[in-house]
Amino acid sequence: MADEIKCLFEDSKLKNLISDLELPDTKKSLAAEAELAILWGLSKVAHIDPEPKLPNSARRPDCFSKDLFPSSPAVIEIRAVSDESFSGEQHMQRTANIVVNFCNFISKQSGEYLYFEFRNQSYYDKFHRFQRVRCIDPEFNLSDRWKLVLKKWILTSDGSNLRYVDGKTDMVISKKQNRVSKYARTFCSMPAVAYDVEQNPVFKALRSKARQLRGVQDGTLKCVFLFDAGCDILRRYDRQLGTLELTGQKIVQHAAEKLRLDLVVVLTPEAIDQPFGWPRRVLRWKLGCVDRRGVLGEEEYRRIKEMAAVLPVPRYEGYQARSLHGQGVFAPTNNRQTLGTTVNSGVGGMKVKFSTNVLLELLAGDIDSDEFRNRVFGGEKNLFKLAVDRNEHIKSIKKIDCGLDEDDDYVEISMEPDFKKIMPT
Known part of the structure; x- marks a missing residue:
């Protein structure tokens, strides 16, 4: 563009x-x-x-x-x-980060298993207009009293949830059996309306x-x-x-x-x-x-x-x-978006169409031959190795433009029998 x-x-x-x-x-x-x-x-x-x-x-x-x-x-x-x-996401994440960091300090990695559910309140203001707000404090900080409560809960909890109510903040903290992603550890039932x-x-x-x-x-x-x-x-x-x-x-x-x-x-x-x-x-x-x-x-x-x-x-x-x-999925250093592989095989040889992005990563040394096999053939046998074992060689290579709708293009490699190797001299 x-x-x-x-x-x-x-x-x-x-x-x-x-x-x-x-x-x-x-x-x-x-x-x-x-x-x-x-x-x-x-x-x-x-x-x-x-x-x-x-x-x-x-x-x-x-x-x-x-x-x-x-x-x-x-x-x-x-x-x-x-x-x-508007969704309160920033403030919920900030609150969760403060609590998680404190719990990690008390007990190593204990905060990584916490999940936070924030409550919301509904009311009519003085102009008789309906209002609904999330119970989040943009300036949230842990008080000394709540630090003691959290410390005791982390070290002695039997798995029950902790209701945290202090100032503008009203949330329920629970412990999960598995680690909770930092991108999915906060929730509020109030949508962004x-x-x-x-x-x-x-x-x-x-x-x-x-x-x-x-x-x-x-x-x-x-x-x-x-x-x-x-x-x-x-x-x-x-x-x-x-x-x-x-x-x-x-x-x-x-x-x-x-x-x-x-x-x-x-x-x-x-x-x-x-x-x-x-x-x-x-x-x-x-x-x-x-x-x-x-x-x-x-x-x-x-x-x-x-x-x-x-x-x-x-x-x-x-x-x-x-x-x-x-989550960094689109970062330039992350894997590029790639197209899937298609294979056509017949008497005249094999034709493989796969991602140009994967080929570029292989040529650049970003991935090795095993990773290339996993990305192109889904962890199955390397079909190019099979073609070599059958005494086939490359007939043609061409690039297929997939247009603006894709972030990737295809490279198509056609194989055919290598008669110089097959036929006796």
Whole structure:
């Protein structure tokens, strides 16, 4: 993608965007991926000018397009939204880390077996609005009294759970028989839902982008693309969990009107269950669009739909991508995404099609022949060794491009009998 649109960018901007993709910081990395993907998609269907200079502002929006919408030119901002702070995940992890580290100090590795379930409370505020909050203290610290309680519980516990209630914190700590992953040791039954049209990450994201668009001239549309990078409100954009929760669509409609944004486009990886065929569940891009001007004709939004259609098929939903990135699955030093192996064998010889990424790792010395066999042949016999034993040699080698939808390509090696060895001289 970067190679195809590099002619549109200043060198420094594109270098920063590419370097952000490989950052361990999940928020920054997914934001860079969202911006690169959307700009690439827009460049395929319309004119774009990244980071244009606005006449009445020093701010540089993400891009300008003169023909994305038939009615008017548009200045576009892109924002990836997640539940990082809204879900309470950060504060729950911080609390769990403090307790785990203290327990490990008391008894070696005892904290690695702990699981934390945080409670939540529901109430109506003075304006008779329903509120629901997680019982988490962002500034949590262990008091001396609770250190003594934890110490006694760790050293003498019979396996019963410990209820921890102190200040804003209310949680139940339990011991598991096996180690608990640091990515899966906290839980709260309260989902990341919104009860207020402004106290949520979607409205806050749009408010920050509205500030970026203040210098846009009259006659030019103010447009914001929101990308689901692990935001449950956007994932359930037009679906409501209960009667009191607000949908993402209602929040976006309110924000567009209050912040005077002409268009807000929501892009979400959506999982669809197929009653027939394989795989049973497929992913596709789901579009949501709020137009403050009212609903115009299909032609007005045609290129937005075309942009979503040319994007590579998503591999994960937003929350999955955020979780996997946080675990380091996509780190440059980690194993690359690889395609499976196919083998065709007949009288004329054998044809093996396998991952170019695995071959590159073998040539680079990152894996040995045993690991290569495990990755390509699933731990079974090395078919190339069998071909050599049958006096076969390489007939041809070719690379098969699998397109943008895959992070890998195929190398196909065809074998045939080596008649120089088979036939007597």
